[in-house]
Each structure stands twice: as C-alpha cells, then as structure tokens.
Amino acid sequence: MSKERIHEYHHPAAGWGALKSVGKFIAESRAPLSNVRALLKLNQPDGFDCPGCAWGDPEHGSSFEFCENGVKAVTWETTAKRVTPRFFKRHSVSEMMGWDDFRLEDQGRLTAPMRYNAATDHYEPIEWHEAFDLIADHMKALEGPNEAVFYTSGKACNESAYVFQLLARLFGTNNLPDCSNMCHEASGAALEASLGVGKGSVLLEDFEEAEAIFTFGQNPGTNHPRMLGTLREAADRGCEIVAFNTLKERGLERFADPQRKLEMATNGSGRVSTFYYCPKLGGDMAAVRGMAKVLFERDDVTGEALDHAFIARHTDGLAAYRAEVAATPWAAIEDQSGLARSEIIEAAEVYMRSNATIICWAMGLTQHEHSVATIREVVNLLLLKGNIGKPGAGTCPVRGHSNVQGDRTMGIYEKPAPEFLDALEAAYHTPMPRAHGVDTVNAVRAMDEGRAKLFIGLAGNFARATSDSAVCERALKQCNLTVHISTKLNRSHLVTGQDALILPCLGRVEVDRKADGTPQLITVEDSMSMVHGSAGIHKPAASTLVSEVEILTQVAERVLGNDVVDWAALRADYDVIREHIARVIPGFDGFNERVRAPRGFWLDNPNVSRTFPTETGQARFSAAALPAEVLHQKLRARSNWLTLQTLRSHDQYNTTVYGYNDRYRGVEGQRQVIFVNSEDMARLGLEAGEFVDLIGDESDGQTRRAAAFKVVRYDTPAGCAAAYYPETNPLIPLDSVGIESNTPNSKSVAVRLVKSQRLA
Numbered sequence: 146m147s148k149e150r151i152h153e154y155h156h157p158a159a160g161w162g163a164l165k166s167v168g169k170f171i172a173e174s175r176a177p178l179s180n181v182r183a184l185l186k187l188n189q190p191d192g193f194d195c196p197g198c199a200w201g202d203p204e205h206g207s208s209f210e211f212c213e214n215g216v217k218a219v220t221w222e223t224t225a226k227r228v229t230p231r232f233f234k235r236h237s238v239s240e241m242m243g244w245d246d247f248r249l250e251d252q253g254r255l256t257a258p259m260r261y262n263a264a265t266d267h268y269e270p271i272e273w274h275e276a277f278d279l280i281a282d283h284m285k286a287l288e289g290p291n292e293a294v295f296y297t298s299g300k301a302c303n304e305s306a307y308v309f310q311l312l313a314r315l316f317g318t319n320n321l322p323d324c325s326n327m328c329h330e331a332s333g334a335a336l337e338a339s340l341g342v343g344k345g346s347v348l349l350e351d352f353e354e355a356e357a358i359f360t361f362g363q364n365p366g367t368n369h370p371r372m373l374g375t376l377r378e379a380a381d382r383g384c385e386i387v388a389f390n391t392l393k394e395r396g397l398e399r400f401a402d403p404q405r406k407l408e409m410a411t412n413g414s415g416r417v418s419t420f421y422y423c424p425k426l427g428g429d430m431a432a433v434r435g436m437a438k439v440l441f442e443r444d445d446v447t448g449e450a451l452d453h454a455f456i457a458r459h460t461d462g463l464a465a466y467r468a469e470v471a472a473t474p475w476a477a478i479e480d481q482s483g484l485a486r487s488e489i490i491e492a493a494e495v496y497m498r499s500n501a502t503i504i505c506w507a508m509g510l511t512q513h514e515h516s517v518a519t520i521r522e523v524v525n526l527l528l529l530k531g532n533i534g535k536p537g538a539g540t541c542p543v544r545g546h547s548n549v550q551g552d553r554t555m556g557i558y559e560k561p562a563p564e565f566l567d568a569l570e571a572a573y574h575t576p577m578p579r580a581h582g583v584d585t586v587n588a589v590r591a592m593d594e595g596r597a598k599l600f601i602g603l604a605g606n607f608a609r610a611t612s613d614s615a616v617c618e619r620a621l622k623q624c625n626l627t628v629h630i631s632t633k634l635n636r637s638h639l640v641t642g643q644d645a646l647i648l649p650c651l652g653r654v655e656v657d658r659k660a661d662g663t664p665q666l667i668t669v670e671d672s673m674s675m676v677h678g679s680a681g682i683h684k685p686a687a688s689t690l691v692s693e694v695e696i697l698t699q700v701a702e703r704v705l706g707n708d709v710v711d712w713a714a715l716r717a718d719y720d721v722i723r724e725h726i727a728r729v730i731p732g733f734d735g736f737n738e739r740v741r742a743p744r745g746f747w748l749d750n751p752n753v754s755r756t757f758p759t760e761t762g763q764a765r766f767s768a769a770a771l772p773a774e775v776l777h778q779k780l781r782a783r784s785n786w787l788t789l790q791t792l793r794s795h796d797q798y799n800t801t802v803y804g805y806n807d808r809y810r811g812v813e814g815q816r817q818v819i820f821v822n823s824e825d826m827a828r829l830g831l832e833a834g835e836f837v838d839l840i841g842d843e844s845d846g847q848t849r850r851a852a853a854f855k856v857v858r859y860d861t862p863a864g865c866a867a868a869y870y871p872e873t874n875p876l877i878p879l880d881s882v883g884i885e886s887n888t889p890n891s892k893s894v895a896v897r898l899v900k901s902q903r904l905a
C-alpha cells in the first residue's frame with residue numbers, strides 16, 4: 146500500500162499518470178510477459194472481449210485500444226497468485242472475515258472447488274462431481290422452486306447466462322436477480338415506458354456525427370476510459386460536450402490521449418467538456434425540466450425550438466407535458482437542482498443550437514429514488530427536438546459490466562416478458578413459470594424471511610454489492626446452501642449458508658477447450674447492442690478449473706435429467722447453445738455464422754428507425770411532477786445530516802479493489818475517506834484530516850454504521866458528500882430504493898457524521 150496522502154490533482158486525465166499506473170499493475174501481477182500478450186489481444190477481432198467495461202468497440206479495431214481499466218482487469222485475472230486448498234487450510238473463514246476487499250481478491254485465482262465445514266470453520270476440498278451432486282440434492286430437497294435464488298453478475302457471457310436462466314425456469318422459478326437491479330434498472334424501466342425498448346439507441350458511429358453530447362451522472366475518466374477518447378474526438382471536431390456531475394471529475398474536464406504522442410510529450414491538456422454543471426444529488430430531473438422550460442418558452446416566440454413534425458408524427462402526451470412544465474416554478478427547479486437559472490439556460494442554448502444530440506448517463510442518474518422519472522425527463526428533452534432515430538442523436542445509458550446488457554437479452558430477468566416465456570415453451574414443450582421472481586432487494590428479503598433457502602451466484606459478489614450489508618449477510622447465512630461460481634475470493638464466500646460451496650471457473654482471458662482440443666467461443670453484447678465473439682488465449686490458471694457452462698450444465702443434468710434438454714450436448718459445443726438461443730430470442734437468427742463476422746453483428750433497435758413499440762405505438766412524453774423534495778432538501782433542516790453518494794475510486798472495479806489510490810481525486814494509499822464541502826465542514830465543526838464515523842438511518846431499529854472515515858475537503862455542492870462503495874453499503878437501508886426500479890438509492894444515502902472515538 147502506498148503512503149496515505151491527499152493532494153490536488155492538476156494533470157489531465159489519462160496521460161502519463163495512466164501509463165505509470167499501468168506499468169505498476171503489470172509488475173505487481175507477477176506475470177508481466179503473458180499480460181502484455183493478453184493486452185494485445187484485447188477487444189481485437191480475433192481476441193477476447195475486455196472484461197473491463199461495456200463501451201463499444203471501434204468499427205476498425207486494427208490499432209491497439211489502450212485503456213487503463215482494461216489493463217487492470219486483465220492483469221487481475223492473469224495474475225500468477227493462486228488460492229489453493231492449502232490456503233484455505235491455513236486461514237479460517239472467521240479470520241478472513243477480518244480482511245478487506247483488496248486483501249481477499251489479491252490472494253489470486255481460485256483453483257479448486259471447496260466446501261465449507263462449519264465444525265472446523267474452514268473450507269475443504271471437494272471433488273467436482275460431489276459438488277454437483279450436493280447442489281442437486283439441495284435443490285431437490287426444497288419445498289418449491291421459488292425457494293431457490295439464481296443471481297447473475299454482468300461478467301457472465303451470453304452462453305452461461307442463457308443456460309443459467311434455462312436451468313432456473315425449467316426448475317420452475319423466475320428468481321433471477323442480477324447486478325442490473327442495482328445498476329441500470331431505472332434506465333431499462335424508463336426507456337421501456339417512454340420508447341418501448343429498454344436499451345440505448347445510439348451506435349458508436351453516432352458519436353462522430355453528434356453536434357452536442359450531454360453526459361449526466363457519469364465518471365468516464367475512471368469507469369469508461371475508452372469513452373474519453375470518443376468524447377475527445379468529438380470535442381476536436383467542434384461537438385459541444387456538456388457535463389452534469391455533482392463532482393468536478395477530472396476525466397470530464399481535461400484529458401490527454403495516450404495514443405497521441407505530441408499531447409503526451411507536452412502533457413497537453415485538451416478540454417473535454419465545454420460546459421460543466423454541478424447539480425446537487427438527485428437534482429437532475431429539475432435541471433432537465435428547467436431546460437425543457439427554456440425550450441417551450443423559446444418555441445412560443447420563434448415556433449422553431451421544437452421539432453414539431455417529429456412530435457406530431459411519432460409522439461403522444463405533449464400537451465400534458467407542456468402543462469406540467471409550465472406549472473413547475475423556476476424557484477423549485479433552482480432549489481432542487483442546486484443550479485442557477487442562468488446555468489440551465491446556458492445548457493439549454495447548447496441543446497437548442499445542436500441539430501443532433503446524444504445524451505449519456507450512468508449511476509448518477511440511476512441510483513436515486515426518482516431515477517425512473519428523471520430518465521423519462523431526459524427522454525422528454527430528446528423528444529422535443531426529435532433527437533431519437535436520426536444519425537448523431539439518441540439515448541446512451543452507459544452500461545457497466547462488459548456483458549450486463551447481453552445477460553438481460555438472454556433472459557436473466559425476474560420479470561420476463563410473456564412473449565419470451567412463450568418462445569421458451571415453444572422451444573422446449575414445457576410450461577414455464579409465469580409469476581415474477583425476486584430482484585436483488587427482494588431476494589434479500591426472501592432469504593431473510595425464510596422464503597428462499599438456496600442461493601447460487603453466477604459471478605459477482607452479492608453480499609458486498611447489495612445494500613444494507615448486515616441485513617444481506619444475515620439473510621445469506623440463513624440459507625441451506627450458498628454457492629458461488631467465481632474467479633477470485635471475495636466476501637460473499639465468507640458469508641456461508643449452513644452448507645456452502647466455492648466453485649472456481651475459467652476467466653474470459655483463458656482458453657476453454659472442447660473435448661477434441663479446439664477452442665470454444667463465447668459471445669457478449671456491448672452498450673450499443675453489438676454482439677461479438679470472444680475467445681480466451683491464456684492457459685487456464687489451474688488445470689482443475691472448468692467453465693461456467695460446464696458447472697451449470699452438470700448441475701442441470703442432475704436436477705432436471707436429459708429429457709427436455711441434452712445438457713451434455715450444450716457443454717460439448719457452445720454452438721449448440723447458440724442454436725437454442727437463435728430459436729428462442731428474436732434477432733439471433735444465424736447466430737453462429739453472424740457472430741463470426743469480424744465485428745460481430747448489431748441487434749436491431751426499432752427506435753433507430755423511429756419505431757416505438759409502446760402501448761400506443763408512439764414515443765411517450767411523461768408528465769410527472771417534480772418530486773416535492775429530494776433527499777438533500779429533506780435533510781437540510783436536520784443538523785449534522787448529509788446526503789451521501791457512494792461511488793467508485795480509480796483503483797477498483799465494483800467490489801474488486803485493485804489498490805488504494807484515487808488518482809484524479811488526489812487520494813493516495815487509502816479508501817476510508819469522505820469528501821465534504823467546506824461550508825458543511827464549518828457547520829459541523831470538522832477539520833480536514835480528522836476521522837468521523839458514518840451513521841445511516843437507524844429509525845427502523847437496524848444498526849447502520851461505518852467507522853473511521855477521514856474528512857477530505859472537496860468541491861462538492863453543500864449538503865452533498867461522497868465516499869467509496871462497497872465500504873458504505875452497510876449505511877443504505879434495504880428499503881431505500883428507487884420508485885419503479887427497486888434499485889438501492891446508492892447515490893442518496895442519509896448519513897450523520899460523528900467524530901470517531903478512536904482518533905478524535
């Protein structure tokens with residue numbers, strides 16, 4: 146761990162800092178040469194899909210796409226460190242419960258299937274076939290299929306996701322929660338309601354034609370570094386970039402491209418955003434409402450601010466929306482957004498002068514109580530100027546995990562559409578469960594209340610990623626069996642049910658071979674609905690590792706038999722899985738041929754041709770009132786409470802902590818920090834560098850605390866603080882969720898700060 150230090154970061158994002166950091170990660174993974182080889186194959190036509198993020202690949206992928214994020218993800222997976230049965234013999238589960246997230250995953254790749262022994266408090270080796278039998282026995286012993294929960298993280302490829310949902314549904318349940326429930330659920334719900342398709346409508350090419358690009362609640366410098374290059378190119382050709390972010394994120398402000406030699410040599414600092422606004426947490430709906438107000442007012446005068454032809458032909462609900470906007474007073478807009486009317490007018494001017502606008506967003510919009518309404522308001526703004534279904538314009542929810550969008554396409558969803566179930570029934574001649582299953586928050590409730598007794602996690606770190614950590618852990622511990630299909634050790638493995646298994650699997654960079662030695666292909670779908678193949682190139686981390694598909698089909702075979710599905714055929718050749726997918730899921734005809742084309746293929750999104758499969762067949766304006774008060778307004782009157790957003794540092798991938806630096810925010814060697822505005826520090830009597838404990842809402846009797854966070858003075862709007870996830874998940878009540886999305890409100894958490902006993 147490097148020395149603890151807080152300082153101001155003056156350099157542009159990416160640039161030399163990123164190169165230095167990359168060198169460090171390659172060296173520390175202890176497998177330098179093979180890593181470099183792996184990197185050269187990353188996101189290339191014949192390589193493997195980067196496990197980093199879901200940003201699209203350029204059309205002509207001949208040049209090596211450099212990305213710090215990708216380097217970290219790959220070196221983390223190709224590390225030479227190993228977690229063997231001997232390791233588990235040395236360390237009890239109770240001992241490892243005292244380790245932090247970095248230390249757990251830094252032990253290296255899991256190598257052997259392990260079963261928890263409560264008597265010794267150690268994980269002990271188990272044979273693969275015994276593990277499969279054990280899971281099957283537990284599943285068969287349940288009183289009903291809804292007692293099982295099948296969780297998926299967006300790292301899972303299309304083939305394993307399809308098999309996983311098929312196993313769950315043939316078993317009889319739609320209990321298929323996923324990381325999307327905590328991530329872009331609100332985007333899907335809002336887009337589905339407004340436009341009839343729960344996915345973004347832009348392609349990477351659209352960024353080359355946009356005249357303005359707005360980003361809301363997103364930190365691409367850290368979380369989607371390849372997007373920075375796209376934004377930079379757009380800025381270079383005169384496209385206006387407008388950022389709405391509660392924090393001044395370095396990557397959005399300035400950026401030096403490692404692929405441009407001159408810029409690197411001069412440490413040039415090209416501006417990325419032309420305009421940068423810092424709304425208060427949860428204040429974006431008000432900001433966008435204000436922009437719409439400016440558009441309507443201008444149109445009343447000129448008759449040209451709106452795209453009347455588009456609105457008449459393709460939308461409904463304008464009159465109600467117009468009335469709602471007119472009824473929203475500027476005072477409410479300014480108070481809720483924390484932005485001045487003049488700033489909102491300035492942003493609206495950019496929007497009005499652009500003939501093609503893309504709006505991007507991520508967790509800063511999706512993890513609030515009013516996220517669905519906010520994203521529908523963003524769509525309203527796009528509709529006003531016909532910015533959907535034309536080149537250079539559209540919606541761009543920037544996804545997180547590399548295949549989170551694909552997993553949903555494959556049917557990982559607790560509320561499947563009836564047509565999807567019909568297609569499964571037609572293909573397998575077996576009735577499918579129709580009742581909705583549980584999402585992540587409801588899965589925790591079901592386990593906590595004894596309604597669910599078996600948990601299987603396909604990738605991910607459920608116990609750590611989910612809100613209300615103490616409640617979530619209590620829930621998992623009550624299960625008869627917990628199973629985690631994983632590449633690395635994490636906290637979820639330590640939160641054991643009465644019986645518990647860790648099943649290690651191949652990572653995406655590794656070769657997965659058929660019985661005859663030829664390599665298998667897997668597929669993924671990116672944020673822009675491009676489906677492409679991925680094949681690992683590395684020797685597996687251990688000869689004992691098997692693929693996710695192998696694990697899932699072995700379990701399925703034991704539980705369901707081979708009458709309906711020939712599971713052995715699925716695992717023998719993933720082409721067979723893709724044939725099943727082609728039969729069931731629209732858009733996948735000829736899957737096996739099309740995915741072998743150099744850049745794969747695009748899944749048609751009807752929005753692109755201005756088709757809106759909503760209830761009315763039109764794109765729908767939504768006329769919701771602004772929330773009466775968002776959290777920062779509610780807490781204003783309560784002394785020493787702040788609204789906390791929980792976000793990612795530069796050195797982490799969700800619950801995977803690569804290191805303790807957050808380069809662009811000037812934090813070194815530590816993660817237990819809370820960023821607080823100067824005025825709030827004065828009001829609360831806090832000094833920079835002193836330690837506070839964070840206390841969440843405990844009004845329901847549940848203790849919610851996170852101890853010893855160092856106060857860092859930071860340029861964040863008054864009343865709004867920030868700290869890293871997942872350390873702050875114990876503070877978020879399970880019931881604090883978004884309306885219609887049921888996503889934990891990770892970006893508006895009520896917290897009280899008290900000086901730490903330890904170091905006060």
Ligand SMILES: Nc1nc2c(c(=O)[nH]1)N[C@H]1C(S)=C(S)[C@@H](COP(=O)(O)OP(=O)(O)OC[C@H]3O[C@@H](n4cnc5c(=O)[nH]c(N)nc54)[C@H](O)[C@@H]3O)O[C@H]1N2
Pocket residue numbers: 197198214328361362363364365367368369389390391392394424425426427428429507508509510544545546790791792793794795797798799800892
């Ligand atoms: N290196 C790295 N890459 C990743 C990940 C990672 O952990 N590490 N995670 C992946 C995943 S799963 C996801 S979902 C994405 C996440 O990508 P992001 O959404 O960029 O991730 P967060 O760190 O949660 O950042 C939220 C951003 O929104 C801003 N924000 C918070 N609340 C508000 C608000 O109310 N209004 C506005 N306007 N801004 C707000 C914050 O200041 C912050 O810049 O990244 C993916 N890529």
Ligand SMILES: Nc1nc2c(c(=O)[nH]1)N[C@H]1C(S)=C(S)[C@@H](COP(=O)(O)OP(=O)(O)OC[C@H]3O[C@@H](n4cnc5c(=O)[nH]c(N)nc54)[C@H](O)[C@@H]3O)O[C@H]1N2
Pocket residue numbers: 250298299300301324325327328329508512545546603604605606607610611612630631632633634635650651652653693791792793798799800801870871873874877891
């Ligand atoms: N407070 C707060 N909570 C949040 C968020 C937030 O912003 N704030 N963000 C939410 C978001 S956006 C998301 S997406 C979720 C993330 O939730 P998850 O997706 O559940 O969590 P990850 O940290 O991505 O999972 C990491 C683990 O995945 C396993 N893994 C990695 N690669 C592979 C693979 O190829 N195969 C298999 N089988 N396993 C693999 C490793 O064992 C690793 O320990 O967290 C959510 N939770």
Ligand SMILES: [Mo]
Pocket residue numbers: 324327328329544545546
């Ligand atoms: Mo995510």
